[in-house]
Amino acid sequence: MQSTIVSYFVYQLTYNPVTKKGDALVLGLMGLWEVIPAIGFSLFSGHFVDLLEKKGLILKCIIGYLLLTVFFMSLAWPGAHTVISRHYIIWLIYAGIFVGGALRAFLSPASFALMGMILPRKLYANATTWSSTAWQSGFVIGPLLGGFLIAASGFHGSLISVGAIELISLFAIITIPVQAILKKEKEPILKSLGEGLRFVFSTQLILAALSLDMFAVLFGGAVALLPVFSNEILKTGEVGFGWMRAAPGIGSIAMLMLLSFMPLKKKPGIKLLLSIAGFGITTILFGLCGNIADTTILGTVFGCNISWAFLLAFFMLLLGGMFDAVSVVIRSTVLQLYTPDNMRGRVAAVNTMFISSSNELGAMESGITARWMGTVPAVVFGGCMTLAVVGFTYLAAPMMRTLKLTPPKEKA
Template identity: 70%
Template sequence: MPFIAPFLSRNKALGYPRFRNYMMMRFSIIMALNMQAAIIAYYVYQLTHDKLALGMIGLWEVIPAVGVSMFSGHFVDLREKRTLLVRCFFAYLLLSAFFVSLTWPGIDGLISTRGIVWLIYAGIFAGGALRAFISPSSFALMGMLVPKDLYPNATTWSSAAWQAGAVLGPLAGGFMIAYAGFRTSLVCSGLIEVVGLLALLRIPKQQILNKTREPIFKSLGEGIRFVFSTQIILAALSLDMFAVLFGGAVALLPVFTDDILKAGEVGYGWLRAAPGIGSIITLLILSFVPLGKKPGVKLLICIAGFGITTILFGLCGHFGTEPVFSYSGFAVSYGFLVAFLMLLAGGMFDAVSVVIRGTILQVYTPDNMRGRVAAVNTMFISSSNELGAMESGITARLMGTVPAVVFGGCMTLLVVAVTWFKAPALHTLSLHGGEDKDTDKKTN
């Protein structure tokens, strides 16, 4: 086809088979985990009908994700990344089996509803600890699969794989809940993890770049000092952390779906998938049209757009909840359409942030510190996502669901304004810093 050659010339990272296997691995694990998270969140809400219970899911994941990340980066830098990822995959498969067991027929006769919920929290806690290792390992591995001059393009496609999984996971979860129940849905998420594991095993083991055995706390201190002394990295991480912290409307989707929009399980799946659909649209555009000049300014504009769409999403119920037509077994109202479009637009804005932040980390991080810097990134991002879920649950309990989401969007806009004045390095940001590095040949 005539468009293939120009497409590949603009996306040279795809010419590396190892990187394509990496994308399949990343897509599969993200799809499986997002599918599992959507199923578990809806299951918890069906068991409890408690908004705070949804916020507690975020709390139980963020505690180990942040706490273990303080140490995981040190171990990632000293060990072979592909092997670490394989071990994480096997642990996730065991965790999937644990969640399946909690939905088995008759389990509610052996364990109380409260006990099941607390066991789910325990599984989520274990998953948060695993994330503290899989995120820095994955980040460090990608930097070893393509030359440094291809990092922007590779980050775009890595983000596209992530977002594709983030779209299909919740969407598949919503449909599977509606048509097959919770247990079968969780089994399917485990099978998708197996696909990712097989793709990972096709990537050769990589060399260990940092072989210096130094005291763990000294190693951790160096990683943290590097992040806090590099204004561009610190600004990008802080901006994303606080924006997502206050813009965590997705955590309240079960409430919006059941209590406000009356959209049911299928509607929940579509709303949960909407941000990812928007992200994929943007990432496909970026594969043809690079970010170009002033990416830091574009980052701030997109985070502001994310805040505005969060506010409008929170007000979706005011646009009408009476059905205007039916589709795929659920009634669609104007409020549902507004919610879907705002989540879609928010995903489009967020995709630009993800690409810019990911490229900043790849370009400005020394090779021997990738694990530690990625671990700090995990602490920032994990804390923002999961604490954002907790913040949404608490503020929804105190203020009400709609005021909580609107408040979060307004706070996101405030964060953008503060960052504009406090981080002038973003105004002149370049995504082509660092020296080029010739990695392995495309034939690997």
């Protein structure tokens, strides 16, 4: 929800009422300022996550996010524009995003490690599906609420709601019992980091799953350009932006609920490759929606202009979310099953570097290519590159074709 509100806020700060256009590059730079700490701090966060108690670390991260929301609220306050220029407000937002990236570098591996500690191995696959469903629910509801609240109460009022929801997450994590620290012996940080990296790069299944998802998201980051599509191409306004931002999550939830009752037991590796390929194809088709000549308004719903181009774009984003859900479940299950308990923090930190940061690198790539070749060609190019990554992975990682999502035998 906060990501949706802040990205639209920054885009509006660059909006020129004469040309009726904003600067798409600022959306890409937002991704850059988050990916720098997400990667940089992830080099060290896994080491500390393995040494520290996970629940306490997560609590500190959520408190950090609450303080960050207060910071964004102060920048979105209408009176702030009379004191600080738009140029400096944008750079202060970049600074806040940098801090958020640093917090995520610790929150993501801590959450991954905590989940592995409170669940038996035989439930990892099903638990990963439900966990992803919960996350995707927020991914759907957040952008929708963000779009509606921007239109109803402005940026400042909508960010107040973000803070209230973060308080709920703070109270939720308090109910989880304190967990034991499995890695008690201290060792040089560089040696600890090296062990985590060596494990990931020497385990073909984990490396292939991480690399495939990272490059797919890197090149298929069309979501970063949704403000451009909603304002300039499809002309749907804030509410339409919220619906399109939520579409991938709606598709993900639908697929995840299906997978909860129909687990991926047969040929999960092949299904992973096919799902990423499907994600690339829907990205291409979404980009081509921007070239549809007929943008006749069919009607207006909650202030959102509905056209055939908008409906097709929404459907492609929905399908893309369904394909992405399959890859998320398989990748997360592979990480939980094949990672030793005493290395969960470090492996999850590497996962953050690969996966979480790829969203921001993808946003940066989309912003730069949109500035260079135009918004629609940039999205189509990203989808084509995703298909190329799938083909390369199929040839380079043969173990992916025989992947099984069953717990490996424990050593005596």
